[in-house]
Amino acid sequence: MGEERQAEVPFQATTIAARVLYADTDRMGVVYHATYLRWFEAGRAAFMRRRGSSYRDVEESGVMLPVIEANAVYLKPAHYDDVIRVTARLGEIGRAQLRFEYEISKDGVPLVRGFTRHAVIAADGRPTRLPAALREALENEETTNEKDIVD
Amino acid sequence: MGEERQAEVPFQATTIAARVLYADTDRMGVVYHATYLRWFEAGRAAFMRRRGSSYRDVEESGVMLPVIEANAVYLKPAHYDDVIRVTARLGEIGRAQLRFEYEISKDGVPLVRGFTRHAVIAADGRPTRLPAALREALENEETTNEKDIVD
Amino acid sequence: MGEERQAEVPFQATTIAARVLYADTDRMGVVYHATYLRWFEAGRAAFMRRRGSSYRDVEESGVMLPVIEANAVYLKPAHYDDVIRVTARLGEIGRAQLRFEYEISKDGVPLVRGFTRHAVIAADGRPTRLPAALREALENEETTNEKDIVD
Amino acid sequence: MGEERQAEVPFQATTIAARVLYADTDRMGVVYHATYLRWFEAGRAAFMRRRGSSYRDVEESGVMLPVIEANAVYLKPAHYDDVIRVTARLGEIGRAQLRFEYEISKDGVPLVRGFTRHAVIAADGRPTRLPAALREALENEETTNEKDIVD
Numbered sequence: 001m002g003e004e005r006q007a008e009v010p011f012q013a014t015t016i017a018a019r020v021l022y023a024d025t026d027r028m029g030v031v032y033h034a035t036y037l038r039w040f041e042a043g044r045a046a047f048m049r050r051r052g053s054s055y056r057d058v059e060e061s062g063v064m065l066p067v068i069e070a071n072a073v074y075l076k077p078a079h080y081d082d083v084i085r086v087t088a089r090l091g092e093i094g095r096a097q098l099r100f101e102y103e104i105s106k107d108g109v110p111l112v113r114g115f116t117r118h119a120v121i122a123a124d125g126r127p128t129r130l131p132a133a134l135r136e137a138l139e140n141e142e143t144t145n146e147k148d149i150v151d
Numbered sequence: 152m153g154e155e156r157q158a159e160v161p162f163q164a165t166t167i168a169a170r171v172l173y174a175d176t177d178r179m180g181v182v183y184h185a186t187y188l189r190w191f192e193a194g195r196a197a198f199m200r201r202r203g204s205s206y207r208d209v210e211e212s213g214v215m216l217p218v219i220e221a222n223a224v225y226l227k228p229a230h231y232d233d234v235i236r237v238t239a240r241l242g243e244i245g246r247a248q249l250r251f252e253y254e255i256s257k258d259g260v261p262l263v264r265g266f267t268r269h270a271v272i273a274a275d276g277r278p279t280r281l282p283a284a285l286r287e288a289l290e291n292e293e294t295t296n297e298k299d300i301v302d
Numbered sequence: 303m304g305e306e307r308q309a310e311v312p313f314q315a316t317t318i319a320a321r322v323l324y325a326d327t328d329r330m331g332v333v334y335h336a337t338y339l340r341w342f343e344a345g346r347a348a349f350m351r352r353r354g355s356s357y358r359d360v361e362e363s364g365v366m367l368p369v370i371e372a373n374a375v376y377l378k379p380a381h382y383d384d385v386i387r388v389t390a391r392l393g394e395i396g397r398a399q400l401r402f403e404y405e406i407s408k409d410g411v412p413l414v415r416g417f418t419r420h421a422v423i424a425a426d427g428r429p430t431r432l433p434a435a436l437r438e439a440l441e442n443e444e445t446t447n448e449k450d451i452v453d
Numbered sequence: 454m455g456e457e458r459q460a461e462v463p464f465q466a467t468t469i470a471a472r473v474l475y476a477d478t479d480r481m482g483v484v485y486h487a488t489y490l491r492w493f494e495a496g497r498a499a500f501m502r503r504r505g506s507s508y509r510d511v512e513e514s515g516v517m518l519p520v521i522e523a524n525a526v527y528l529k530p531a532h533y534d535d536v537i538r539v540t541a542r543l544g545e546i547g548r549a550q551l552r553f554e555y556e557i558s559k560d561g562v563p564l565v566r567g568f569t570r571h572a573v574i575a576a577d578g579r580p581t582r583l584p585a586a587l588r589e590a591l592e593n594e595e596t597t598n599e600k601d602i603v604d
Binding site: 077 | 487519522523524525
């Protein structure tokens with residue numbers, strides 16, 4: 001993220017739960033490694049939504065946050081029917097980039113850790129500045145905590 | 152399902168919620184049609200789990216219920232960030248086959264209807280009878296209603 | 303497809319090959335049932351492309367063909383690393399609907415049969431007529447046969 | 454990969470082609486970021502197969518190579534119907550770990566670069582040494598070059 005000034009943000013986190021489906025597994029009997037990126041996305045979306053700034057709203061305001069890097073380190077496998085926890089936090093917030101960090105765990109045991117980096121671009125695809133209102137929302141504590149009931 | 156005797160079962164249903172992710176959409180801006188089969192699976196798994204007979208337990212008892220037919224009729228599209236409801240019910244229960252039926256809706260409006268048919272096979276891949284305990288569980292009302300908190 | 307006049311079209315077919323990835327399998331050790339819909343799409347796209355009318359071109363001309371029904375019957379499973387053949391053909395062609403039919407096989411043995419039905423809609427989402435040029439292309443033999451080299 | 458002795462291997466590469474499906478895209482109109490991990494897998498599998506050591510054979514010999522880290526850097530997006538090239542090479546080969554590197558490009562322009570790291574484990578899940586025959590195969594040039602015809 002080069003010469004950008006960046007702030008280390010306090011590590012406020014958002015945690016969601018998910019159930020492992022057959023669709024998520026592979027023939028090794030465990031969750032296919034790319035599936036975790038889907039849960040990273042779910043965690044990141046919940047992080048934003050609970051701060052009053054859903055990613056749908058962000059896009060409707062004309063700003064997009066495409067993934068420019070994704071990384072996952074696999075410590076232990078998740079299995080079919082497991083209930084896993086996905087914790088997402090904002091790692092870094094720059095003028096034109098964001099970094100989210102993730103941990104996926106089961107019963108308190110970490111399974112996967114990772115991060116995604118995001119550019120901030122306008123509808124025309126050009127880099128733009130992170131809108132001040134969005135920055136403020138992301139740096140906040142969870143302000144809403146509406147949860148869907150899912151299983 | 153040919154000459155099998157089948158019982159029409161009362162239409163006890165299980166409903167779960169799910170949030171539409173970017174991962175689920177396609178470039179038409181709506182949910183990709185194959186994604187709904189994933190939600191059918193989630194609904195079916197919840198149906199069994201809430202009747203005390205999770206599909207993981209079923210498999211551990213040596214019985215598998217592979218999908219032998221899947222069908223979906225698409226009425227209206229779901230969009231990114233929508234919260235959809237998945238309702239699953241047992242349509243037919245035969246000696247060696249099952250049929251589940253599904254409706255996916257948003258705000259009470261049906262989006263997709265479908266069904267899956269399942270064979271009942273043993274660990275060696277041969278057709279077997281549906282275990283009596285499983286049949287009884289499936290014909291029951293929801294006996295547990297533990298829900299994960301997810302968003 | 304109701305009161306529409308439909309023509310039975312000659313069963314010209316297009317066949318492509320695909321390799322089964324780990325990503326496609328589930329913990330039963332076989333291909334996850336929803337994965338086949340992806341191959342149906344690949345077969346359908348090749349069918350159109352080889353008749354000089356790629357689906358990208360169709361969309362750029364302002365017409366979309368969303369899936370309004372999908373069906374698959376599973377006869378035998380495909381396994382990891384298998385090379386499977388996907389055969390797609392146009393089943394029915396109406397004024398405002400299409401039906402494609404599929405067979406997925408391995409070494410000449412059918413594994414999965416299915417179909418998709420498609421509406422014909424304009425960019426504003428309203429039903430429209432199938433453009434004459436597209437209809438003509440779809441009813442043709444393969445006119446191009448460019449193949450990508452993939453494994 | 455810590456204290457392990459590792460050999461830098463010559464950068465023999467294997468390249469395959471793939472066609473972008475609707476299934477691969479998201480509502481931003483481009484390929485969903487997790488989809489590239491699927492193509493990494495396809496490239497890695499082809500790399501092994503063309504050296505006479507398909508991953509299916511490897512597993513049948515009792516050795517598994519689960520992904521322990523995955524990374525992707527996204528430079529430019531791929532779009533629906535694009536034909537992309539996936540180049541896979543062996544980056545590092547240690548006693549009990551492997552690293553593959555990938556580049557996905559279109560018309561010679563790099564779109565995504567990444568890597569995966571793999572443990573070498575036995576059927577019981579314990580770390581084991583990379584079998585000598587597999588190591589030799591991986592360090593070879595392509596010895597077979599059978600390609601499926603796909604589009």
